[in-house]
Amino acid sequence: MRSFLNEQQHLEALSDNYLMAKVRDGDPDKLGLLYERYKRPLLGFFIGMVRDRDLGEDLVQNTFVRILKYRHLFRGDGDFRTWMFHIARNVKNDHFRKNKLSLDKIEKWEEKIEEPESKIAEWQSEDEHRMLAVALEKLPEEKREILLLSKYHEKKYKEIGEILGCSEGAVKVKVFRALQELKVIYQQVEKLM
Amino acid sequence: MNRVEELIVKYNEGLADPSEIIEIENLVEQGAVQFTQLRELSKLDESLEKISEPIVSQDLDSRFYEMLAKEKRTSKKSISFSWTAISESIFAKMVVGALLLAVGFSAGLLLEKRAENTEVGVLAKEVSEMKEMMMISLLEKESATDRLKAVSLSEEIQGPSKKVTDALFKTLNSDPSVNVRLASLDALRNYAKSATVREGLVRSIAQQDSPLVQVAMAELMANLQEKSSVSELKKIMEQKSTPTEVKQRIKETINILI
Known part of the structure; x- marks a missing residue:
């Protein structure tokens, strides 16, 4: 029973929401783990949207800068990935707005x-x-x-x-x-x- | 055959007209038709899933970890600043008074609950041992993400054993990923009070070939005021392969130390 609980605690310790809550509460190091988990899906999303690899990487970086900046707004009651993609989408929209171009x-x-x-x-x-x-x-x-x-x-x-x-x-x-x-x-x- | 089934068959045979496609759309919206039932769309959707994700460049990794390191420095500064500000206020005196009272009260409770605490102590030790085991097994994994998790887990271990610090040193000296090596260096920083860990860190300097790790080690040595590291740092400076910027940073560190 105890080993099951320990396993559960371990899984919880590494869940996205737990890590992001740690970042929010003053442990920015934990963002490194979230970055490792999501850097590739985010890059795939951005390259798909802006069709430029270098720009895609810039936008991944901007997303994590914004996650760090607005970490106090993370409530932890929803899915971290949803929150992250919400921010990523804003980063992408801001980029298009700033450059006043929609590639289509x-x-x-x-x-x-x-x-x-x-x-x-x-x-x-x-x-x-x-x-x-x-x-x-x-x-x-x-x-x-x-x-x-x-x-x-x-x-x-x-x-x-x-x-x-x-x-x-x-x-x-x-x-x-x-x-x-x-x-x-x-x-x-x-x-x- | 009901209407839904009829529409699905028509759609799959490419015979659905525009009005029937709108009907299917409505059924999809209501959840009455799933994508898996629409053969071609579901095949296309599955193929989309198989499109592989791009590999992130080392440049992005470096930029991210630099940003994180900067953030850590800033947040440490802001904590110490706010503490200074608070300690100067009258409010602080009240807080200190209340804290002293709480400490006194807790001490009383502690004496009463000594027996209970022994049990808690045993449990905490077991949890700590379990985390150690988990960390060491994660360090053996092939994926850099898993190894990063291991390093991060080590930070949660109270008073780590030699087994943990040895595993962290092994990672620092031989892990193929720069990020993992940087993370293990950061974890070892927390145990730098121990003379053995400091000696290990000094020995590890000459084994580093990544400029990022070399600079991070030099910075750590300057922070720790570890004068015995000077000869090891000089070795890196004398290596032809060391980039000029790194040599410059190490020179600055040596100037601080001597």
């Missing part, structure tokens, strides 16, 4: 389809994944975002709804529409490649 307005995917380089596809080893990554880059910003959130937030539609300020059902519809459009683009990419 200046790009038409049909014109870019034959470009060889694709930031999301760059590190995919299999052809099928590369094509899918290219297709994902051609999706409009809002649809790309919902699919990236779904991927990196492990399909927790209710929590994604909290990030986007809408219901779980509305998130499912957004995912449905985004997948529908992705399917069409994927078929086009398949023909061209």
